[in-house]
Structures are given as structure tokens and as C-alpha cells.
Amino acid sequence: MRQRPDQHQPATGETIPLRTPPAGRQPRPPLAPPPAQPPRTPAHRPPATPVRRRGLRWWLRLISRLLIVALLAGLVGLIVLQQRIARSVALADVRTNRPPAMPLVLPMNILLLGVDLRADHPDEGIRSDTIMLLRLDPGGAWASLLSIPRDSLVTIPGFGTAKINAAFQYGYANAAELYGADTEPLAAGAALTADTVEQFLNLPAQGQRIHYVATINFEGFARMIDAVGGIEVDVPFELVDEAYPTDDFGYTTLRIPAGRQRMDGATALKYVRTRHADSDFGRAQRQQQVLQALVAALRERPLLLRPFTALRLVDAAGEATRTTLPVGRPDALLLAALLTRLDPANIQQLRITPESVPVQEQGSDLLWDQAALQALVQQWLVPPGEEQEQATLQVLNGAGVSGLAGRVSEELRAQGFTVALPGNAELTPASRIIDYGDHPATRRRLSRALGGMPVSEGSSSDAPEGVDIVVILGQDYQRYWRER
Numbered sequence: 001m002r003q004r005p006d007q008h009q010p011a012t013g014e015t016i017p018l019r020t021p022p023a024g025r026q027p028r029p030p031l032a033p034p035p036a037q038p039p040r041t042p043a044h045r046p047p048a049t050p051v052r053r054r055g056l057r058w059w060l061r062l063i064s065r066l067l068i069v070a071l072l073a074g075l076v077g078l079i080v081l082q083q084r085i086a087r088s089v090a091l092a093d094v095r096t097n098r099p100p101a102m103p104l105v106l107p108m109n110i111l112l113l114g115v116d117l118r119a120d121h122p123d124e125g126i127r128s129d130t131i132m133l134l135r136l137d138p139g140g141a142w143a144s145l146l147s148i149p150r151d152s153l154v155t156i157p158g159f160g161t162a163k164i165n166a167a168f169q170y171g172y173a174n175a176a177e178l179y180g181a182d183t184e185p186l187a188a189g190a191a192l193t194a195d196t197v198e199q200f201l202n203l204p205a206q207g208q209r210i211h212y213v214a215t216i217n218f219e220g221f222a223r224m225i226d227a228v229g230g231i232e233v234d235v236p237f238e239l240v241d242e243a244y245p246t247d248d249f250g251y252t253t254l255r256i257p258a259g260r261q262r263m264d265g266a267t268a269l270k271y272v273r274t275r276h277a278d279s280d281f282g283r284a285q286r287q288q289q290v291l292q293a294l295v296a297a298l299r300e301r302p303l304l305l306r307p308f309t310a311l312r313l314v315d316a317a318g319e320a321t322r323t324t325l326p327v328g329r330p331d332a333l334l335l336a337a338l339l340t341r342l343d344p345a346n347i348q349q350l351r352i353t354p355e356s357v358p359v360q361e362q363g364s365d366l367l368w369d370q371a372a373l374q375a376l377v378q379q380w381l382v383p384p385g386e387e388q389e390q391a392t393l394q395v396l397n398g399a400g401v402s403g404l405a406g407r408v409s410e411e412l413r414a415q416g417f418t419v420a421l422p423g424n425a426e427l428t429p430a431s432r433i434i435d436y437g438d439h440p441a442t443r444r445r446l447s448r449a450l451g452g453m454p455v456s457e458g459s460s461s462d463a464p465e466g467v468d469i470v471v472i473l474g475q476d477y478q479r480y481w482r483e484r
Contacts, residue, residue: 078308078333085315086328091215093324094179095191099209101326104335107137108211109203110325111194113168114287115215128168128193129273130287133201133210135380138338144348145291146380147284152352153365154200156192163365167196186322190215201377202370208381212325218273220320222265224294227316228309231268231293234260236457241274281353282459288349289457296344306340307333348384349438350376355460384441391439392418393446393469398425399477408473408481415449417442420467431474432456436463443469451480 102108114130128150135144150165158178159170171192175183179191190213197203198210216224225231237258244254254270263271272290275283294313301309314321326332350356356376358369379388395412397405405422413419433455435443443455446469453471464470473481 078311081308081311081315082333083328085311086326086332088319089314089321089323089327091190091213091322091324092184092187093191093213094183094187095194096179097195099211102211104326104329104331105138105338107135107140109208110134110136111190111197111210111213113190113193113213113215114221115168115189115217126169126172126189128165128189131164131193131197132284132287133197133380137383138335140383141338141341141343142346142348142383143342144380144382144384145288145350146376147288147351148197148200149280149284149352149366151280151364151366152200153362153367154196156196157199158192164193164196164200167193186215187324190322190324202374203377206374206377206381212323214321214323214325216317216321218269220317221272222269223316223318223320224313225263225265225268225290227313228294228297230262230264231290231297232260233263233268233271233289233293234456235271236459239271239274239278241276243276244270244274278459281351284351284353285349285457288351292344292347292349295342295347298340299342299344303340307336310336310339345440345444346384348380348440350380351438352376353460355437386441386445389439389442389468390418391437391442391468392420392466393442393471394420394464394467395422395471395473396425397422397473398428398431399473399475400427401473401477404473404477408471411481412446412449412471417446417449425472428472428474429476431477431480432472434458434470434472435468436460436470437468439468446471453480 110133112130112132112134113128114132115126115128131148131150133146133148135146137143148164150163152164153161154164154167156162156164156167156170159166162170168189170189171178172185172189175185175188179188194210194213203209235256235258239254239256241254243251246252254274256267256271256274268290272283272287298306298309298313314327352368352373357372360367382388393412395405395409405424409419409422431450431453433443433447433450433453434457435455436458437460447453447455450471458470
């Protein structure tokens with residue numbers, strides 16, 4: 001039995017050999033000690049992650065997306081507004097021979113009717129005091145207006161010979177008999193007037209039809225002017241009407257001073273309604289002038305906002321405006337966009353007057369020469385231009401500088417204008433161009449040729465014989481023309 005060694009005795013036994021690795025095999029190196037960790041204190045925090053700065057491309061992408069969202073929102077808002085307006089202004093075309101539907105980007109003819117309808121006074125009846133035919137070419141960005149005097153003697157289908165403004169009244173009063181039991185009187189009046197105007201102007205012989213009709217009463221007209229903040233109108237001479245009709249069927253004195261001025265809706269309405277101050281022909285000229293000023297007011301708006309403004313104009317008129325134009329169709333928005341390119345200078349203004357068409361007066365009725373009337377219709381159908389206008393101009397010396405009118409006349413003749421013999425005028429401080437007719441293309445180029453000389457319109461009855469446009473050189477002529 002082995003005895004347990006005494007723990008207090010030194011070890012004297014045999015040494016125990018260590019295991020050695022096999023030949024050719026290196027011993028495993030000792031493990032490295034772990035890295036020393038810094039002592040953690042309450043103030044110690046891990047280093048912050050650096051902030052990544054957004055570059056220019058990131059901001060451009062963000063702005064592009066925001067613009068796309070804004071454009072989509074604007075388009076949705078425009079469509080919602082369009083559909084609401086379409087429901088309020090829709091007027092059925094009840095003509096039995098109405099023309100087929102057409103894209104709204106093609107040239108079209110629209111009959112514009114200013115009606116005097118007072119719902120609170122049905123005994124007064126209804127009249128179309130303004131009859132105007134609009135030729136509109138959206139793609140070409142031009143328009144042509146033809147005013148028809150309300151006293152023109154015509155044949156009204158189914159009613160015989162009468163003044164042309166009676167057509168609306170006959171249709172309105174006989175809606176059921178003419179177009180069916182459920183026909184709206186306003187639609188019937190518009191339809192009969194369209195048929196009457198087509199026949200009077202012999203449009204089918206020219207390959208033309210009246211595609212759409214638009215009606216507006218006095219109240220709606222004034223609201224449209226106010227919706228654009230008023231219009232700028234150059235009144236050629238002072239208008240005084242001592243028998244202007246009031247809403248209570250009385251009369252008052254209307255006075256509108258001459259010169260350029262800003263008109264609100266109420267003033268513009270008086271300006272286009274008065275006829276005692278001059279004549280029905282003068283009133284037609286003023287109506288076209290105001291429409292041109294309205295287009296100019298639209299063009300003052302930013303380009304992208306013009307379609308909105310055009311629709312809001314119709315919306316401002318409310319139920320006072322009704323039209324057979326399909327305002328709710330998708331291509332109506334394209335039409336509104338194309339009309340933003342329309343320059344007021346590209347609106348041709350034509351009127352049936354004794355100066356343009358020979359006439360026979362039968363009491364208060366006007367019987368127009370058909371051959372000359374057809375020539376005027378041909379002019380209405382083509383775009384405005386100097387060749388068509390064939391205007392003759394005359395230069396008058398109001399500066400007191402000897403030979404000035406002759407030298408300017410020769411310069412304008414060299415630029416292709418048709419120039420009459422020069423003359424003298426009373427001394428005047430300000431130079432100006434006076435157009436005594438409808439010559440927008442000629443007077444536009446003439447104003448440019450004379451350094452932006454201002455242009456005003458004059459009455460055709462005041463025009464010198466054989467002259468359409470007069471250039472008056474005032475004492476400030478050097479602002480517009482210098483010797484060459």
C-alpha cells in the first residue's frame with residue numbers, strides 16, 4: 001500500500017515529460033492579449049455619424065416633382081371648373097339642319113347675340129340688339145368680326161320679311177311650334193336667328209355655316225368686364241346721349257369724355273349701348289372696340305393663367321351667358337390654350353355700313369346691296385392683312401417745319417405704303433396716327449415705321465376724301481422720325 005506523500009516534503013519523484021508536436025509542425029503561437037479599452041465614463045459618447053449633404057441633383061429632382069404635382073393639381077382644377085361652367089352655360093342647338101360636329105381647333109363661325117331679356121318684366125319682350133358674326137381660327141391665331149345692323153331688312157324663315165333683330169323674338173315666342181314641345185325659348189330664338197343670318201349672308205354659297213351661337217345679356221356683359229378688372233378704351237370723341245335708357249324705363253343724360261380711359265363694366269356697357277350719341281353704325285364700332293379691349297385685358301395675364309381667366313370670364317357672367325359651343329368637351333381646353341395666342345391686332349373688324357355696302361332706306365328699314373354684301377363676306381372669311389385692307393394714308397404737317405410732311409411721305413412710300421399727297425395741319429404738340437376705318441395691319445406696321453407713334457380711331461364720316469389713315473406730325477415728331 002502506497003503511502004501518501006507528505007505535502008511538506010519536496011517533490012523527489014520522476015519528472016513528467018511534456019508533449020511535443022510532431023516533426024514538421026510549428027507550435028501554435030500564443031494568443032495576443034485583447035486591446036486595452038479606454039475607461040468608460042459618463043461623459044464618453046460614440047463619435048457622431050457625419051451628415052450627408054444633399055447635392056444639386058437632389059434638389060432639382062425635388063423641384064421637378066413639386067412642379068409636376070402643381071401642374072397636375074392645376075389641370076384637375078381647370079377640368080373641374082370647365083365642367084361646372086359647361087353645365088351652367090349649355091344651350092341646346094335645336095336647328096333641324098345644324099352642321100356636323102367638328103374639332104374645336106379648326107376655323108369656326110360663331111354667332112354672337114347681345115339680348116335684352118328682363119325676366120322681371122316679361123311684358124317688355126326680348127330683343128337681340130347686337131348681332132355679330134365671329135370667324136375664329138384658333139390654329140392661325142386670328143379672328144374676324146362682322147357686325148350686322150339690327151334694322152337690316154331680311155327674310156325670316158317661316159315669318160316673311162322683317163328686321164333681322166325680330167328673328168330672335170319670333171323664335172323665342174314660338175319655340176314649341178317651331179322646334180318641339182320641350183324646346184327652351186332661348187334655344188329657339190338662337191336657332192331661328194342663326195338660320196336667318198345664314199340666309200341673309202348667303203353663307204352656304206360660300207361653303208360656310210354658322211357652327212355655334214352664343215348669347216349674353218347686359219348684366220352678364222358688365223360682369224365679364226369687371227372680372228378682368230376693367231378695360232382700356234380710347235374714346236375717339238366725346239359722347240353725349242340725352243336720352244339714355246335707365247333700368248326703371250326712364251331716361252338720363254350720358255356723357256363719356258374723349259380720350260384713353262379705363263372703364264368698369266357699368267361704363268363699358270353704357271359705351272356700347274348708346275346710339276343717340278351717333279348712330280347704330282357707331283355703336284357697332286364701339287362694340288367691336290370693347291371686345292378687342294377685352295382680349296387685350298386677357299393677354300395681360302400670365303400665359304399659364306390665361307385659360308383659367310378665359311373660363312372665369314364665362315363663369316363671372318353666370319346664367320347671363322348661354323352657348324351651343326361644347327364647352328365641356330376635352331378639346332375645349334385646347335381651344336382655350338390656343339386662344340391665349342390671339343393678338344388683339346389680329347382681330348379684323350368689319351361692319352355692314354353705307355360706306356362699305358350700298359343701301360336703300362325704306363323708312364327705318366335697311367335693304368343692302370347683295371353683290372357688295374357678298375364681297376364683304378369674302379373679306380370676312382380671309383385673315384387680316386395689308387393687301388386686303390388696301391389703305392391709303394396721308395401725312396399732315398402740324399409741326400411747323402417746312403417740307404416735313406413731304407419728306408416723311410416719300411420715306412413711307414419707299415416702305416411700301418400707299419400715300420396720298422401731303423398736307424398741312426394746325427400746330428399741335430403731339431404726333432399721332434388716326435385710322436378712320438378698319439385697317440389694323442396697316443396701322444400696326446405704320447406705327448412701327450414711325451417709332452411707335454400712338455394710334456387712335458376716328459369716325460369714317462370725318463375722314464378726308466380718298467384717305468383711310470392720317471398721320472399728323474406734331475412738334476414732338478423727332479421722337480418718332482429723324483432725317484435720313
